[in-house]
Amino acid sequence: MQEQAHIKDLRADIERMTGTGGSTVPDSKSKTFRAAWDDLVSGFGQHELWLQLGWQDIKQRYRRSTLGPLWITIATGVMALALGLLYSVLFEIPLAEFLPHVTVGLIIWGFISGCIKEGADIFIDNEGLIKQLPSALSVHVYRLVWKQFLFLCHNLVIWVILMLIFPRNLGWEVLLALPAMALLIVNGVWVAMFFGIVATRFRDVSPLLEAGTQLLFYVTPIVWMTSTLEQNIQGLDTRANLAQLNPLYHYLEIVRGPMIGTDVSAHHWWVVLGFTAVGLILALLAMRQWRFRVSYWV
Structure with missing residues (x-):
């Protein structure tokens, strides 16, 4: 009953914002790249x-919780600390590094994996x-990506605390993280x-x-470093460079x-830009062909 009332309210909001009162019927002109692009722009x-729906998703998830969305930050922080302590000892790497x-x-991976796994069921x-x-x-896609971005922003608090504990000589290059995150968001959409x-x-x-x-989590340099791999595999640079074949490695690098x-x-930037362009084309192809069938498939 609550869901039906919620849908009724949302319907009224959408009709007010879009000026429509019924579903869209596909025609011959709808199966074009222009129509697919218009859907992205209209959405x-x-x-x-x-924006409202994404924020509601977070509030609904942590309803009646004292700490609310802070649990996102706590869970990520504990995981990062545990893995950092363990693997720094195993790989004999200074903890500060x-x-x-x-x-x-882990912060960036949370956004990537959320867009992939939840995106499949969106x-x-x-x-x-x-x-x-x-x-x-x-x-619905923007709603999901916005929610995952809010999770990422919550987790950035951990990064700020970490930079205070282990100061780094961060120059203007830190601003490159902003366009990198923008690329990450665009990729989350497609x-x-x-x-x-x-x-x-x-x-x-x-x-x-x-x-x-x-599986990708383990083959992506998150809890291990490519520099460590190169040191441990002496004279075998080809094997050490296998990480380059993983596209997610490049996405992580431009932000991290x-x-x-x-x-x-x-x-790294060129690889990400290339995958972004190819991904957008794939998404537009899928939208052109099948977006009007989604309502029949669900």
Whole structure:
């Protein structure tokens, strides 16, 4: 009953903001890249809606909790401290060097994995809204990415505390983290949109992504460092450079490097820009072909 009342209120809000009163019927002109792009633009224009919904998701998750969203920060901080202490001893790396590496890696990984795993179920989880509310399909994607970004912002408190405990000589390069995070957000949108559509049609995709994301965590330099790998594999630079084949490594580097004061090679940026362009094209292709079928698939 609560959900139905909530949907009724949301319907009224959407009709007020969009000026529509019913669902959109696809026509021959709708299966174009322009129509797919218009959906993204229209959804972004309904920012009042997805900003409110994303914030509501967090409040609903921590309703009646004393600390509320602070639990996000506490959980991430404890995990980072435990892994940092353990692996710094195993790899014989100074804690002041290794803990910031692990902590920022976990913060960024939380955003990436959230967009992948929750993105696969984004339309399935919003079945009621999709069937009853006349809004752009991308609204649900922006809602998810906004929620994950709020989680990331909460966790950045840990980074600030860490920089106070282990001071780094951070110069103007730290500002590069801002465009890097903007790229991360753009990628979160296409990832959630593409996998959301595909996983709605093929329900086996979601558990596959869940398992694959878990595997990617271990092969991505989060709790280990590429420099350590190179030192331990003497004379075998080819094996040490296998991490370069993992695209998530490059996404982590462009954000983590400026935040912990390490140099970031330009090729990391080019790789991320390339994957961003390809990902947006894939998302637009999926939207052009199947976005109007999502309401029938959920």
